[in-house]
Amino acid sequence: xxxxxxxxxxxxxxxxxxxxxxxxxxxxxxxxxxxxxxxxxxxxxxxxxxxxxxxxxxxxxxxxxxxxxxxxxxxxxxxxxxxxxxxxxxxxxxxxxxxxxxxxxxxxxxxxxxxxxxxxxxxxxxxxxxxxxxxxxxxxxxxxxxxxxxxxxxxxxxxxxxxxxxxxxxxxxxxxxxxxxxxxxxxxxxxxxxxxxxxxxxxxxxxxxxxxxx
Amino acid sequence: xxxxxxxxxxxxxxxxxxxxxxxxxxxxxxxxxxxxxxxxxxxxxxxxxxxxxxxxxxxxxxxxxxxxxxxxxxxxxxxxxxxxxxxxxxxxxxxxxxxxxxxxxxxxxxxxxxxxxxxxxxxxxxxxxxxxxxxxxxxxxxxxxxxxxxxxxxxxxxxxxxxxxxxxxxxxxxxxxxxxxxxxxxxxxxxxxxxxxxxxxxxxxxxxxxxxxx
DNA sequence: TTGCTATATTGAACATGTTCACTTATTGAA
DNA sequence: TTCAATAAGTGAACATGTTCAATATAGCAA
Numbered sequence: 001x002x003x004x005x006x007x008x009x010x011x012x013x014x015x016x017x018x019x020x021x022x023x024x025x026x027x028x029x030x031x032x033x034x035x036x037x038x039x040x041x042x043x044x045x046x047x048x049x050x051x052x053x054x055x056x057x058x059x060x061x062x063x064x065x066x067x068x069x070x071x072x073x074x075x076x077x078x079x080x081x082x083x084x085x086x087x088x089x090x091x092x093x094x095x096x097x098x099x100x101x102x103x104x105x106x107x108x109x110x111x112x113x114x115x116x117x118x119x120x121x122x123x124x125x126x127x128x129x130x131x132x133x134x135x136x137x138x139x140x141x142x143x144x145x146x147x148x149x150x151x152x153x154x155x156x157x158x159x160x161x162x163x164x165x166x167x168x169x170x171x172x173x174x175x176x177x178x179x180x181x182x183x184x185x186x187x188x189x190x191x192x193x194x195x196x197x198x199x200x201x202x203x204x205x206x207x208x209x210x211x212x213x214x
Numbered sequence: 215x216x217x218x219x220x221x222x223x224x225x226x227x228x229x230x231x232x233x234x235x236x237x238x239x240x241x242x243x244x245x246x247x248x249x250x251x252x253x254x255x256x257x258x259x260x261x262x263x264x265x266x267x268x269x270x271x272x273x274x275x276x277x278x279x280x281x282x283x284x285x286x287x288x289x290x291x292x293x294x295x296x297x298x299x300x301x302x303x304x305x306x307x308x309x310x311x312x313x314x315x316x317x318x319x320x321x322x323x324x325x326x327x328x329x330x331x332x333x334x335x336x337x338x339x340x341x342x343x344x345x346x347x348x349x350x351x352x353x354x355x356x357x358x359x360x361x362x363x364x365x366x367x368x369x370x371x372x373x374x375x376x377x378x379x380x381x382x383x384x385x386x387x388x389x390x391x392x393x394x395x396x397x398x399x400x401x402x403x404x405x406x407x408x409x410x411x412x413x414x415x416x417x418x419x420x421x422x423x424x425x426x427x428x
Numbered sequence: 429t430t431g432c433t434a435t436a437t438t439g440a441a442c443a444t445g446t447t448c449a450c451t452t453a454t455t456g457a458a
Numbered sequence: 459t460t461c462a463a464t465a466a467g468t469g470a471a472c473a474t475g476t477t478c479a480a481t482a483t484a485g486c487a488a
Contacts, residue, residue, distance in 0.1 A: 017484050021436070045474060056438040058478085063436095067475065119341050126337040127400065137400075151424075164424040165415070172390050172416050179389030186341065186351075201379070202386050209423020210365075210378040231454055235466070259444060270468040272448085277466095281445065 025063045027053045033074045041071055041120040068124040069132035075121055076135060082106050083139075087146065096154040097203045100147065101196055104177060108192035111181065115190040122178075122185060144170050160207075169206075176202045239277045241267045247288045255285055255334040282338040283346035289335055290349060296320050297353075301360065310368040311417045314361065315410055318391060322406035325395065329404040336392075336399060358384050374421075383420075390416045 031052035035044040046067060050057045064070045086103050094102060111118040125136050147170035154160040160169075176199060184195045245266035249258040260281060264271045278284045300317050308316060325332040339350050361384035368374040374383075390413060398409040 017435070020484090024436080046476085047474080057476095058438050058440095059436075061476065062438090065476095123337060123340040126340075126396065127333050158426060160424050161426055165419065168415055168419055169424050171393065172386070172419065175389040175393030176386050178393065179385065182340065201382055205379065205382055205386065206420060207423060207425035209421060209425070210374050210383050211421035211423070212372060212375055214427075231465070234454090238466080260446085261444080264468095271446095271470095272468050273466075275446065276468090 021063075024053075024055065024059065028055060028060050028063055028070075029073055032070045036071065036074055036117055037114065040116045041067075046070075064132070065130045068128055069130055071117070071121060071124060072128070072132040072136050075117065076132075076139065078110065079107075080139060082110055083143070083146075096150060096159050097200065097207065099150050099154075100173065100203060101200060103146070104199060105192070105196060108181075108184070108190075108195055111185070112190045112192050115185060118181075118190075119185045122182060140174075144174055147173055172206065173203070176206075235277075238267075238269065238273065242269060242274055242277055242284075243287055246284045250285065250288055250331055251328065254330045255281075260284075278346070279344045282342055283344055285331070285335060285338060286342070286346040286350050289331065290346075290353065292324065293321070294353060296324055297357070297360075310364060310373050311414065311421065313364050313368075314387065314417060315414060317360070318413060319406070319410060322395075322398070322404075322409055325399070326404045326406050329399060332395075332404075333399045336396060354388075358388055361387055386420065387417070390420075 028049060031049045032044075035048055035052060038044075039048075046060055047057055049070070050060045053060070060070070064073060083103075086106050090099065090102060125133070127133075128136065144167070148166040151160055151164065151166040151169050155162050155164070155166070180195050180199045180202070183198075184190050184192075242263065245263045246258075249262055249266060252258075253262075260274055261271055263284070264274045267274070274284070278287060297317075300320050304313065304316060339347070341347075342350065358381070362380040365374055365378065365380040365383050369376050369378070369380070394409050394413045394416070397412075398404050398406075
């Protein structure tokens with residue numbers, strides 16, 4: 001029934017197949033990005049994506065196991081890009097608190113530009129099977145490592161007590177980040193500034209502790 | 215096409231309609247509980263539920279706006295029950311840390327008995343529209359209030375410094391609770407004990423703070 | 429060139445959540 | 459009692475994510 005490859009092409013040298021597959025995958029991804037951005041996740045059907053990419057429906061699901069994976073694929077590149085930029089542009093001499101907020105700010109700005117898709121990403125990202133779910137989780141784990149590293153650096157500056165468990169602290173802070181993000185996305189309007197302020201308060205409290213001074 | 219009410223019944227006194235509706239809703243809810251518990255959320259179709267309840271497909275969706283709401287309805291009663299029991303059975307003289315863990319333990323035990331449904335609940339509970347989503351969120355907010363109240367009590371016992379912001383602290387702790395829950399449900403086996411231990415460590419760190427002593 | 433195998437592609441078929449026009453029962457008024 | 463209005467109930471129709479057997483191509487060996 002199918003007509004095989006879309007564009008047979010004249011050349012038959014080795015590597016052709018892999019290149020074709022990569023190109024098709026890219027075509028699908030571009031179409032998905034465009035349509036998700038334009039119409040949102042739920043209003044975009046896989047058939048829409050296939051049509052826009054000039055490809056059969058089955059081909060889309062051959063490259064990405066399900067629609068949620070397609071969303072992750074569409075946004076993950078942006079997210080890792082933001083992460084890299086932000087870490088590369090980390091100013092010197094910032095306190096731990098400000099370092100954390102410096103990382104978070106561009107992410108919140110990104111979410112603010114596409115609250116609908118961000119909502120869906122946050123929701124769909126939970127318990128996703130397959131390689132794309134794993135990639136997203138890997139990204140989160142890398143995030144954790146980064147924050148844990150910042151904690152260690154802050155220790156050496158005397159900003160954080162030496163006996164504090166860095167990874168545990170990073171986990172708690174990441175939990176707060178996600179909770180604040182969830183709260184922000186649950187509001188009708190996503191307001192990054194107030195969310196950053198909220199996260200800042202949490203950071204302060206976490207640094208100071210709430211137990212009796214001693 | 216439809217045959218109207220399932221059991222017309224002889225009596226026609228007022229209030230009949232409301233009672234019938236409540237009964238039908240209950241029938242549907244029981245069927246949903248049973249099937250969700252037996253086959254899990256995704257393997258249970260709305261048609262299954264309708265058949266088990268002896269009711270048409272449309273009737274199910276007339277009582278609950280969508281499948282996710284049906285899951286919330288099926289579990290929410292249990293959750294509020296656990297909450298009430300746990301609060302009523304709170305031992306006297308417990309430290310704040312132990313009070314928190316005392317509340318969390320029965321919930322984790324509940325999730326451990328149905329990890330699949332708990333996963334789905336956690337995922338589907340994000341951004342659910344309609345009355346059932348609101349009910350679940352209300353439940354979470356009540357939880358927050360309870361923890362904030364415990365913080366205030368701990369203040370008066372001198373266990374928590376007076377200037378600590380109670381609601382902010384409760385929010386951070388709830389965030390950690392959710393993150394630990396998510397982590398546990400992401401593992402192949404949900405092990406309450408180790409999760410409780412993890413949450414305990416977070417509580418300790420949160421009470422002590424990680425900033426320099428002074 | 430000629431076959432053979434593995435792989436990419438395809439759309440029809442399927443499963444299932446959801447919508448909706450229609451039927452029937454309840455209720456209160458005439 | 460009769461009847462009009464309202465509400466509850468119903469399943470066919472629909473929309474869409476996903477599966478899969480069929481098909482065509484690429485890569486490669488003889």
